[in-house]
Amino acid sequence: MSTDVDANAFPSAATDGLVMGKDGMAALVDVLIGRGFTVIGPTVRDSAIVLAELRSADELPYGWGVELEAGRYRLRERSDGAAFANAAGPQSWKSFLHPARVREWSADRVEGELVLTADQAVPSRYAFLGVRPCDLRAIAIQDRVLTGGAYRDPVYAGRRSGALLIVVECTEPGATCFCVSMGTGPAAGPGYDLVMTEVVDEDGHRFWIRGGSQEGAEILAELPARPADPETRETARAGVTAAADRMGRTMPEADLRELMAGTLDAPRWDDVAGRCLTCGNCTMVCPTCFCTTTEDVTDLTGDHAERWRLWDSCFDLDFSHLHGGPVRASSRSRYRQWMTHKLGTWHDQFGSSGCVGCGRCIVWCPVGIDITEEAAALHDWTRSGTSDGAAS
Amino acid sequence: MSTVAPPLPYRVADTWAETADTRSIELAPVGRELPSFAPGQFAMIYAFGVGEVPISASALRGRHGGLVHTVRAVGAVSTALYRMRPGDALGLSGPYGTGWDLDAAVGHDVLVIAGGIGLAPLRPVVQAVLDRPAAYGRLAVLVGARTPADVVYRDEIESWRGPARVEVTVDRPAPGWHGAVGVVTTLLDRLDLRPERTCAFVCGPEVMMRHTARALLARGLAPQRVQVSLERNMHCATGHCGHCQLGPLLLCRDGPVVGYDRVAQLLLVREL
Numbered sequence: 001m002s003t004d005v006d007a008n009a010f011p012s013a014a015t016d017g018l019v020m021g022k023d024g025m026a027a028l029v030d031v032l033i034g035r036g037f038t039v040i041g042p043t044v045r046d047s048a049i050v051l052a053e054l055r056s057a058d059e060l061p062y063g064w065g066v067e068l069e070a071g072r073y074r075l076r077e078r079s080d081g082a083a084f085a086n087a088a089g090p091q092s093w094k095s096f097l098h099p100a101r102v103r104e105w106s107a108d109r110v111e112g113e114l115v116l117t118a119d120q121a122v123p124s125r126y127a128f129l130g131v132r133p134c135d136l137r138a139i140a141i142q143d144r145v146l147t148g149g150a151y152r153d154p155v156y157a158g159r160r161s162g163a164l165l166i167v168v169e170c171t172e173p174g175a176t177c178f179c180v181s182m183g184t185g186p187a188a189g190p191g192y193d194l195v196m197t198e199v200v201d202e203d204g205h206r207f208w209i210r211g212g213s214q215e216g217a218e219i220l221a222e223l224p225a226r227p228a229d230p231e232t233r234e235t236a237r238a239g240v241t242a243a244a245d246r247m248g249r250t251m252p253e254a255d256l257r258e259l260m261a262g263t264l265d266a267p268r269w270d271d272v273a274g275r276c277l278t279c280g281n282c283t284m285v286c287p288t289c290f291c292t293t294t295e296d297v298t299d300l301t302g303d304h305a306e307r308w309r310l311w312d313s314c315f316d317l318d319f320s321h322l323h324g325g326p327v328r329a330s331s332r333s334r335y336r337q338w339m340t341h342k343l344g345t346w347h348d349q350f351g352s353s354g355c356v357g358c359g360r361c362i363v364w365c366p367v368g369i370d371i372t373e374e375a376a377a378l379h380d381w382t383r384s385g386t387s388d389g390a391a392s
Numbered sequence: 393m394s395t396v397a398p399p400l401p402y403r404v405a406d407t408w409a410e411t412a413d414t415r416s417i418e419l420a421p422v423g424r425e426l427p428s429f430a431p432g433q434f435a436m437i438y439a440f441g442v443g444e445v446p447i448s449a450s451a452l453r454g455r456h457g458g459l460v461h462t463v464r465a466v467g468a469v470s471t472a473l474y475r476m477r478p479g480d481a482l483g484l485s486g487p488y489g490t491g492w493d494l495d496a497a498v499g500h501d502v503l504v505i506a507g508g509i510g511l512a513p514l515r516p517v518v519q520a521v522l523d524r525p526a527a528y529g530r531l532a533v534l535v536g537a538r539t540p541a542d543v544v545y546r547d548e549i550e551s552w553r554g555p556a557r558v559e560v561t562v563d564r565p566a567p568g569w570h571g572a573v574g575v576v577t578t579l580l581d582r583l584d585l586r587p588e589r590t591c592a593f594v595c596g597p598e599v600m601m602r603h604t605a606r607a608l609l610a611r612g613l614a615p616q617r618v619q620v621s622l623e624r625n626m627h628c629a630t631g632h633c634g635h636c637q638l639g640p641l642l643l644c645r646d647g648p649v650v651g652y653d654r655v656a657q658l659l660l661v662r663e664l
Contacts, residue, residue, distance in 0.1 A: 105398035107440055107483065113422070114440060114481035116398035123394055149645065151630035158394020264661050291634030294627045298441035305441035307398070312633070319635060321625050323466040333663030341637065348640030349631075 017210035018225035019232050025083070025207060026057040028166075031222045032127040037164060040096055041129035042089065047075055049089040051096075054129065061086060068174035068248070068359065071368030080200040084130055087174030088358045092135055092287030093128055094142060097159045100311045104155070104294075107305040123155075125162040131192070133185035134177075134356040136167050138287035140191055144350050145290050155309075164215065167192040171239035175248030176359030178372055182251065184356040186243040194220065197236035208236040249359060249372040252379040256353065260344025263378045264336065272374055273332035275367050280313030282361035282369075283338065288354045291319070314338050339374060399438045399483030400424055404476045405456045410544040414464040414509060415474050418454040419484060426484060428452065429459060431516035432491030432621060432649045436629050437461065438483030439472035446488070446626040447473075448513035448648070459484075462512040462544065488629040492517050492619055492649050497591035501529035503583075505604050507536045507576055507596020511544055513621050513648075517593050522555055529590075531556040532583055536576030536600065538562065540569045557583070576600060577607040587612030594652075595621040602659050605652045615653035622647050622655065639664055 020027075032039045033055075042049045043059045049066060052059075060083040067074045068087055078085060108115045131139070143160065146153040170179070170186035179185030188195045193216035196209040208228055211217035252259070283289040293312035298305045312319060315334050320327035328334050346354030355371070362370045401422040409415050429435070434448040445467070451460035465474035476482065494517065502521050506514050521528050533556050537543045540562050552558050559579040561572035572579060576596070592613060594604050601620045608618050624636035624643045631645035639658045641647060658664055 104396035107398070107438075109440060109481070112479075112481065114401045114483060116401060116483055118395035118398055120395060146632055149631055151632065153630075153632050154394050154396055264664070290632065292627065293633065293635070294444065296441060296443045302441070307396075307444075309396075312627075312635070314634065314637075319625070322623060327624065328663045330663060337637070337664075340639075345637070345640040349637075349642055 017208050017228040017233070018220060018223070019206050019208055019228045020223055020225035021204065021206050022057070022062075024209075024223050024225050025060070027223050028219070029054055029057040029129070031219055032129070032164070035219070036125060037127035038124040039127045039129055040093075042084070042086070044075065048073065049075070049086050051089065051091045051093070060084075060130075065172065066174060068176045068363050069368075070176065070362050070370050071365055073363050081205060082172075082198055082200050084168040084198045085172035085200075087170070087172060087177055088132060088134070088360050088363075090285055090360070090364060092285070092358075092360070093131065093139055094287055094290070096126055096128070097139065097163065098142060098146065098153075098156050098290060102155050102309045104307045104309050107307070109303040123159040123162065125164075126159065127164040127166065129166045131165050131167045132170055132358070133167060133188045134170070134179045134182075134358045135287050136165065136191055137182075137184040137189055137356045138358070139165070140189075141288045141350070141352060141354060141356070142290060144352065145288070148350070165192045165194075166216075167195040169195065169197045169236075169240050171198060171243050173243050173247055174359060174363075176362040176370075177247050177357060178249040178251055178359060179357035180244050180247050180250070181372075182353060182355055182357035187240050192216070197240060199232055199235050199239065201235060203231070206232060208232050249357075249362070249370070251357070251372050252376045254375075254379050256343040256375065257345075257347045259375065259378055259382065260340040262382060264340070266378055266381050268374065268377045268381055269332045269336050271377075272335050272369060273330065275369055276315075276331050276335045277367060278315040278317075278331045278334055279366060280315040281364045281366060282371075283313040283315060284311065285360040285364045286342070287356060287358060287360070288342075289313075293319075314341070339371060342371070343375065397485075399436065399444075399485040400426060402482055402484040404478050404480045404482065405458050406454070406478055407476060410462060411542050413466075413474070414462060414544055416450060416454075416460050416462045417473065417476055418456055418458045418460045419482070420456065420458045422481070426459075426486055429487040430491040431494060431520055432489070432513050433487040434489050434513075434629070434648065435459070435461065435484050435486035436488065436626075437469075437473060438485075439469050439476075440482065442472045443469040444483075444627075445469045445473070446629060446644070448621070449487075450512035450515050451519070452516050462509060464509050486629070489644055489648050490646065490650075492593055492621075494520055496617075496619075497521075497593075498527050499529065501586055501590040502531045503585070503590050503592040503608075504531070504533045505576060505580075505592060505594045505596075506534070507600040507604075508538065508542060509544060510594075510596030510600070510621070511535055514593055514595050515545060515548075518552060518556070522552065525555060529586075533558045534576055534579040534583075535560045536562070536579075536596065539564050540566050540571075575603065577603055580604075580607050580611065585611050585613075587614075587617075590617065592618045594618060598622070598659065605656065609652075615656055616651045618652035619649050620652055620655065621649045
């Protein structure tokens with residue numbers, strides 16, 4: 001797939017788009033499966049909307065919304081039957097592109113020689129159905145982190161290069177969402193193969209769908225859809241615009257990178273450290289957190305060993321281990337590392353913020369720590385005058 | 393390709409003791425050879441079934457022409473490497489990281505300051521300067537160690553005397569020690585430094601590097617003339633695992649060698 005396609009290069013059906021009903025959504029899943037994709041999308045499981053393999057569009061969370069607050073996530077039935085009127089669930093697409101557990105290679109001891117063998121697992125070709133604009137940006141950020149530098153992570157690159165991204169614009173932000181602050185939503189940015197906006201009103205339940213790549217346009221051509229009428233387009237656009245005005249959270253209007261660099265000694269870090277359990281939930285649910293550790297395992301013969309790569313968290317005491325002990329022994333320093341990296345030093349390392357405003361870290365924090373509230377407190381501290389000399 | 397390249401198989405060609413808990417191991421490729429290392433760059437060394445650690449090359453061409461690493465037995469992997477004997481197999485990948493900027497020192501006096509095993513990644517610097525004496529000004533090597541028995545490369549250090557000014561100090565002297573006692577920065581006072589013409593290369597424990605760098609600045613060296621080699625927990629060496637962050641830096645990618653001007657403020661922040 002191509003991520004740098006000018007939408008104007010496609011015929012009017014692509015720019016003005018098509019409109020399809022639920023039958024079109026059903027056909028879309030069938031077409032994707034028929035083209036050999038493993039379709040991953042939202043579905044209801046374990047009292048949450050999770051991302052899982054879909055065999056048919058019937059498995060989409062039609063009629064389910066979510067209620068989000070700091071430290072709280074609940075499913076809520078909707079009367080309108082919408083499939084995508086639910087904000088971010090606990091998972092993100094990194095579970096598929098940058099899996100939590102990967103075997104990298106094996107080592108065998110054969111007659112005194114060390115035989116090292118690369119893992120030959122062939123990744124699925126994924127179609128991600130229902131990518132949020134914030135998560136689309138998160139994928140672009142992970143692209144840059146894992147494939148944009150001198151070294152490419154081959155596991156990520158292999159899974160990413162074949163992935164088809166079908167974005168659904170956001171019309172139902174949660175109370176913990178702040179994508180507008182981060183410039184990542186609720187309208188879709190570039191990089192998708194297909195984008196759609198869900199509309200449910202007196203004229204029916206339908207999806208305004210547009211292509212963003214050659215492959216997306218080809219798939220679009222196979223769907224039972226009609227040219228988009230101006231009313232549907234307007235209603236869809238209005239829904240997205242309204243979503244922008246309904247964000248539950250906002251980041252302080254400050255240069256967050258400067259704010260983080262200038263507040264490393266702020267007393268607020270002691271305050272948040274008193275609440276933070278250093279459980280690492282925020283890093284697990286974050287769609288851009290990429291840190292990993294390695295684990296070397298041997299079997300009972302002692303002649304076969306494997307190298308595994310696992311997700312890791314900067315909240316783990318071992319994360320900064322050096323002989324003599326961890327560099328970041330206190331919870332204060334570990335929370336500070338996570339937040340200053342996400343909002344600040346990420347810019348230095350990878351040229352963008354590491355935060356997309358999805359709000360997952362707020363929702364899934366067991367004690368409800370809120371990154372926007374912490375940023376606001378730091379911002380207030382720099383303006384209160386108590387920071388003279390320390391925040392320069 | 394969507395597979396992760398495993399390390400290349402290497403074999404221990406030779407190994408010898410440096411101190412009671414430190415050995416050097418010289419490595420030879422079994423098949424394909426890694427690209428050549430620059431002074432200050434590091435390898436990830438894999439001990440079968442135990443794990444992998446980042447270790448800077450302590451000599452680019454050893455007695456048998458191979459790459460040399462000096463390991464102190466402090467953890468599971470380094471202890472496994474410490475115990476290796478000629479013929480043992482291990483895995484090697486690299487070279488990784490940014491090494492010492494020796495080009496910046498051409499035409500300058502070179503000041504090498506090491507704490508403990510921090511001399512290991514600096515030894516290629518000394519060798520490079522000794523190999524091309526006309527390219528550099530005066531060479532001084534200052535070494536600090538806990539006790540006289542903890543001084544690595546003792547014979548080689550002696551051989552540097554003459555072409556280089558060499559000073560060694562220890563924290564705790566032992567019977568028979570006639571040299572200096574005290575932290576390595578005290579040795580600086582004995583030097584006739586020409587700050588505007590000097591490049592300093594510093595490696596050792598972080599607290600030692602911080603004090604040394606400040607002492608050098610106090611003597612008039614510009615911060616960018618002071619290079620330090622920093623250590624953090626590294627798992628991937630490719631900027632992808634996140635463990636080696638020091639504020640804005642990913643030390644496996646942006647280091648381990650960095651100009652003190654880039655890290656002076658960062659090193660002042662506790663637990664960064």
